[in-house]
Amino acid sequence: MNPLARTLVWRGLITALYVFLLAPIIVVACVSFDTRPYLDFPPRSLSLGSYAGVVRNHVFFEAMLTSMLIGAIAATCSVVLGTMASFGLVRGRFRGRAVFAWFFLSPMLAPHIVLAVGLMMTLQPLGLLNTLSGLVLAHIGITLPYTVRIVSMGLSRIDPAWEEAARVHGASGGKVLWHVTLPVLRPNMLAAGMIAFLISFDEAVIALFIAGRHATTLPLAIYEYIQFRTDPQVAALSVIVIVVSLLPIIVIERSISLRRAVGS
Amino acid sequence: MAETIPPAADAFLHVRDLTKQYPGSPRPAVDRASFDLGKGRMLALLGSSGCGKTTLLRMIAGLVPPQGGHVMLGGRDMGHVPLHQRQMGMVFQSYALFPHMDVARNVGFGLEMKGMPASQRNAAVRRMLELTHLENLADRRISALSGGQQQRVALARALATEPALLLLDEPLANLDVKLREAMRAEIRALQKRMDVTCLFVTHDQDEALSTADEIAVMSEGVIQQIGTPQDIYERPANRFVAGFIGRANFLPALWQRPGWAEVPELGLLAIAEHERWQGTRTLMVRPHAIRVRMGGDMTDALRACTGHVVDLSYTGGRYGCQVRVGPYLMETELEAGTRLPIRGQEVQLDWPAHRTRVLDGTP
Numbered sequence: 001m002n003p004l005a006r007t008l009v010w011r012g013l014i015t016a017l018y019v020f021l022l023a024p025i026i027v028v029a030c031v032s033f034d035t036r037p038y039l040d041f042p043p044r045s046l047s048l049g050s051y052a053g054v055v056r057n058h059v060f061f062e063a064m065l066t067s068m069l070i071g072a073i074a075a076t077c078s079v080v081l082g083t084m085a086s087f088g089l090v091r092g093r094f095r096g097r098a099v100f101a102w103f104f105l106s107p108m109l110a111p112h113i114v115l116a117v118g119l120m121m122t123l124q125p126l127g128l129l130n131t132l133s134g135l136v137l138a139h140i141g142i143t144l145p146y147t148v149r150i151v152s153m154g155l156s157r158i159d160p161a162w163e164e165a166a167r168v169h170g171a172s173g174g175k176v177l178w179h180v181t182l183p184v185l186r187p188n189m190l191a192a193g194m195i196a197f198l199i200s201f202d203e204a205v206i207a208l209f210i211a212g213r214h215a216t217t218l219p220l221a222i223y224e225y226i227q228f229r230t231d232p233q234v235a236a237l238s239v240i241v242i243v244v245s246l247l248p249i250i251v252i253e254r255s256i257s258l259r260r261a262v263g264s
Numbered sequence: 265m266a267e268t269i270p271p272a273a274d275a276f277l278h279v280r281d282l283t284k285q286y287p288g289s290p291r292p293a294v295d296r297a298s299f300d301l302g303k304g305r306m307l308a309l310l311g312s313s314g315c316g317k318t319t320l321l322r323m324i325a326g327l328v329p330p331q332g333g334h335v336m337l338g339g340r341d342m343g344h345v346p347l348h349q350r351q352m353g354m355v356f357q358s359y360a361l362f363p364h365m366d367v368a369r370n371v372g373f374g375l376e377m378k379g380m381p382a383s384q385r386n387a388a389v390r391r392m393l394e395l396t397h398l399e400n401l402a403d404r405r406i407s408a409l410s411g412g413q414q415q416r417v418a419l420a421r422a423l424a425t426e427p428a429l430l431l432l433d434e435p436l437a438n439l440d441v442k443l444r445e446a447m448r449a450e451i452r453a454l455q456k457r458m459d460v461t462c463l464f465v466t467h468d469q470d471e472a473l474s475t476a477d478e479i480a481v482m483s484e485g486v487i488q489q490i491g492t493p494q495d496i497y498e499r500p501a502n503r504f505v506a507g508f509i510g511r512a513n514f515l516p517a518l519w520q521r522p523g524w525a526e527v528p529e530l531g532l533l534a535i536a537e538h539e540r541w542q543g544t545r546t547l548m549v550r551p552h553a554i555r556v557r558m559g560g561d562m563t564d565a566l567r568a569c570t571g572h573v574v575d576l577s578y579t580g581g582r583y584g585c586q587v588r589v590g591p592y593l594m595e596t597e598l599e600a601g602t603r604l605p606i607r608g609q610e611v612q613l614d615w616p617a618h619r620t621r622v623l624d625g626t627p
Contacts, residue, residue: 161360164327167347168354168431169421170377175348179377183364 025242032235039230050236060237063221067201070132070217074139075196079189081140082147089148090155108145115142116209123210130212138206143196150195154188154256187255194248201245275300276461277429281333282323284316293319295485296333301478306455306462307490308476310469312508316485317465318433324463325431326350337428348377353422353460354431357438359414361406367417368393368402374425388424395454396420412443419451423458430455430462436471448475469509473497481505503623506548513554513594514627517547523617529590530569534617546623551595553619556585557612558605569594569613573605587611 027041032050034043054060089101107115119138120129128134158181166176182189204219211220218241226234279299285292294316301307309317322328324335326347335342342350353374361370369376372389380388393399396416406414415435422430435451436444452475455462466472472479473493480490481504489501500506503514515533517525522538525547535547571589583598585605594613598604605611 159358159360161356161358162362165354165356165360165421166362166373166377168325168327168350168352169374169425170348170351171373172346172348175377179373180362180364184362186364 028235028238032232032239034232034235037231039232039235050232051240053233054236054240057233059216059221059225060218060233063216063218066132066216067218070135070139070215071197071200074136074143074200075193077136077140078143078147078196079151079193082144082192083151083185083189085144085148086151086155090152104148105145107142112142112203112205116206119206120209129210130214132215135207135211135215135217138210139196139200139203142203142206143199146195146199147192150192150256151185151188154185158184191252191256194252198245198248201241274302275336276303276305276338277301277324277463278336279324279333280335282320282330282335283332284319284323284328284330292316292485294323294330297482297485297487298333299480299487299490301461301463303461304456304459305477306452306464306475307478307480308464308466308472309480309482310466310472310508311482312467315482317467317482320482321431321433321463321465324429325352325354351425351428352431353425353427353429355415355418355422355433355435357434359418361414361417361421363406366403366405367398367409370406370417371398371420371424373421374427378425392420392424395423395457411438412447415439415447419454423454423460426458427460430460432462432464434465434467436466436468444471451475473509481508483508499621500548500623503546503625503627506546506621506623511551511595513549513551513592515547515549515592516544516627517622518544525622530592533620535620535622536618537620537622541622544626546625546627548621548623549594549615549619551584551597554594554596554613554615556587556596556598556605557614558603558609571611571613573607573609573611576604576607587613589613 030043031039031041033046033048034040035045035047035049036043085100085104089097089104115138119134119141123129123134123137126134128137162180162184163176166180167173171179202219203217204223207215207217207220208223211217216224218237222234222237277300279297281296281298282294283292283296284294297316297320299307309320311317319328323330324342326342326345337350362373365373368386368389371392372385375385375388389402390399393402396419398413398416398420401409401413401417406417409417415438418435422432432451436447439447448471464472464476473496476493478490479493479496481488481496483504489496489505491499496505497509500509506512506514515527515530517527517533517535519541520526520532522540523534523536524532525535525537527533527547533547569589571587571594573585574588574593575584575586577584578600582600583604585596585598587594587596596613
């Protein structure tokens with residue numbers, strides 16, 4: 001095969017791969033502009049009517065606010081706890097450190113459906129079922145593996161000489177933490193927070209089990225909506241969710257790069 | 265040196281019996297290190313890697329807790345002074361500059377920690393940046409600096425607080441040769457100008473000999489000798505120091521009579537030593553103290569050893585000449601431009617008695 005043909009085949013393959021990955025999103029985006037009251041592709045005529053419908057739909061609007069609130073609180077708590085855990089796991093010299101490391105990663109290993117059943121049985125006697133607090137606690141649990149991992153990675157890259165230099169040049173233990181260690185970790189903490197927010201914002205299975213009328217998140221609202229109706233409003237909402245999710249991803253890429261945040 | 269010696273009258277830094285043994289290590293990393301250093305003077309801790317020089321420096325800084333001994337700085341016992349209140353400045357081997365701050369904030373870090381108001385601090389930082397020729401780089405990020413520039417920033421940060429003691433841990437090890445020599449002179453000039461007492465860890469004997477007021481040679485955790493560069497070079501205290509600093513010839517020597525030693529298979533040699541010793545000791549002669557003569561001029565025949573040239577190599581400005589004398593291979597030096605022997609030629613070697621030195625132990 002000559003080089004030109006090989007390049008063409010290669011480019012064709014890559015294009016096919018991207019089309020395959022992006023096709024659902026493209027279809028959803030197209031459908032969201034349709035004027036007909038049911039989901040069909042391709043759309044006949046285009047308008048922004050579905051978007052107006054979403055904004056006017058107070059169920060969606062409140063669910064969106066709930067999701068953002070839960071995501072923000074869960075992400076903040078997860079970063080604080082994850083940072084503290086990272087100090088212990090990276091710096092600590094104690095027996096059973098490996099066991100603790102596995103403990104913090106365990107929520108990532110169990111299927112969400114299993115966690116959901118367990119959480120339901122745990123939160124019910126505490127009176128936290130169908131509450132915002134219960135959902136926040138659950139989301140802190142499932143996001144901790146990610147925040148611990150991302151902050152630990154940053155912590156293990158800190159040159160011990162930075163902290164030594166700070167101490168020699170007059171910084172007490174607390175000032176070293178405040179002026180050197182935490183600022184150096186800031187990009188990792190920011191990325192960890194964004195990942196945690198995304199996971200929480202996107203989470204449906206656990207919310208389905210432990211959240212009721214008082215804590216309807218956006219994925220739940222969408223799920224409930226499409227059980228009874230299938231119109232382009234759902235598609236419009238999906239596009240909004242995608243756009244909202246892009247923002248944290250850009251922040252992560254800017255702070256520590258996506259590959260480092262989610263890969264090895 | 266079992267008993268504790270009181271500090272010298274003019275000692276500013278006073279170190280006594282500092283000892284550190286890391287867990288799981290068969291011997292101490294530093295074993296009862298003691299020395300005194302006058303105000304404004306520069307001491308080089310010289311030794312090969314693993315000799316304990318960095319551990320000694322870190323104990324004085326307070327970064328490593330000693331198991332025994334004490335440090336006094338300006339008459340104050342440092343034993344109970346927390347590390348951040350010791351008023352020291354330190355340049356780390358990796359420079360350890362804060363990556364999230366620009367050059368000016370790095371330099372001003374110590375003053376910021378002291379709580380100096382920003383306006384005063386800015387003036388002090390600007391002065392330090394001028395002294396280290398960094399004025400134009402004040403708002404650069406650390407990652408945008410070359411190795412030599414980082415070195416200057418580290419030095420400026422260490423000196424900005426006008427510390428009582430400046431500690432340098434192999435500060436020039438990561439620079440190339442030309443830059444290293446320039447920085448060496450610059451560090452020395454700055455240290456004198458600010459009149460700061462300085463401790464300098466290095467494995468490079470040229471650096472120690474050319475820069476420091478005093479040198480402490482360390483080996484296996486023990487300070488082998490402390491003295492001026494001339495002392496260390498001309499009058500080494502033992503076989504280790506003599507071999508570590510510069511090049512030297514070592515011959516086995518037996519006591520003959522005052523002023524004379526017998527070297528097996530070579531005969532009698534004049535020495536500067538007049539006290540009797542037992543058994544075999546080591547006679548040291550530096551290569552540049554040896555005169556190499558060609559042809560039959562055999563006056564002073566008693567002291568002259570006759571040998572054959574084995575090798576001749578140019579070392580820049582001079583030649584290194586190896587001569588086999590009996591069972592011994594002697595290193596000598598010849599100025600470039602003088603008449604040179606050829607390989608295999610017979611030559612006579614001699615040297616003045618006062619340039620020899622008798623050391624403990626066999627060669």
